[in-house]
Amino acid sequence: MSTDHQFFEDFARRWVDAWNSGSTDRVLELLHPDITWDERVFWPEVLHGREAVRVYVEAVWRAMPGYRMEERQLFTAPTEGRALVFFRQTGRGPAGLGENRSFETQGCDIFLGFTDGLLSDYTATFDIVDMLRQLEALPPRGQLKGGAYLMSLPRRAEPVGARGARGGEPTP
Template identity: 35%
Template sequence: MEGTAPADFGAGWVSEFGTRWLDSWNSHDPERLLELMADDVVYDDSAWPRTMRGRSDVREFLDAIWRAFPDLTFETVGSAHVSVDGPQAAFRWTARAAHRGRLDPPGLPATGKRVAFAGADFHEYHDGKVARLWTVFDARDLLVQLGVLPKSGSTAEKAVIGLHRLRFRLLRSRIDR
């Protein structure tokens, strides 16, 4: 999918679009956010198990995320990075929320824990809307904050790794027979 730049595409346009994008996410109004995306948007997000294609897929994602984190808010970090290769930009952000509802997938019940994490969005624009979107963040860090995974260097992490090594040795001994 090759993007088409708005006539005034540049740092100013991207900054204004970025403000509308962030405000739309923080409004929790799916229609407001979806309006900024092309009808055939392609969206990959670290929080979702599959590539979303089209607004209905994105709507399903938004419903799931906002159900799990009803107070999810984003703040941008620094300025947008505007590509010289075409109508593309990247934004760094931080997010904060409390886990108040079931997180699907994978079906994690609400923990009530507050989380804060950082990530980045990579946009490709077509006709002034996001046509291709990649969102990346440290999912492991989020899962540690939610208490799903053990903290790095903890006794619990060492125990999990020890169990994995034992499992590997057992599997390898079966293969060697």
């Protein structure tokens, strides 16, 4: 199967539509059965296979109710079989943070490989720190720059273990 620019435009449209549907199955049907899913902003490890990604996607729905994404720009490298979707994402935080809190951040879904027309190698990046600040799960940044804000967090926030676990899954 050819991965020309038209293929990527169609795939990106179906990708955004699947995530906006809130349907795990619609997301998974775009993935090759042997997908490598390397998204360690939200998840602690690389995932392999559709069923592993199912757990991830369902955790997203729980952690970010009302999740929506909007394509800002599609970048393609057809001869390499790769593409990147620069997106805007919005949603609410989990019930434990208060249902009236919301976020709006930007990120990139990076499609590194396709097999038989299905996504087989994936990574992503987005600003989870800003998302958590918007959800009031992290303290305000103030005038701290770069890593100084992150380095200040262990001294400013309660230990992660003190918040309790949610079934062992990562939380945003």
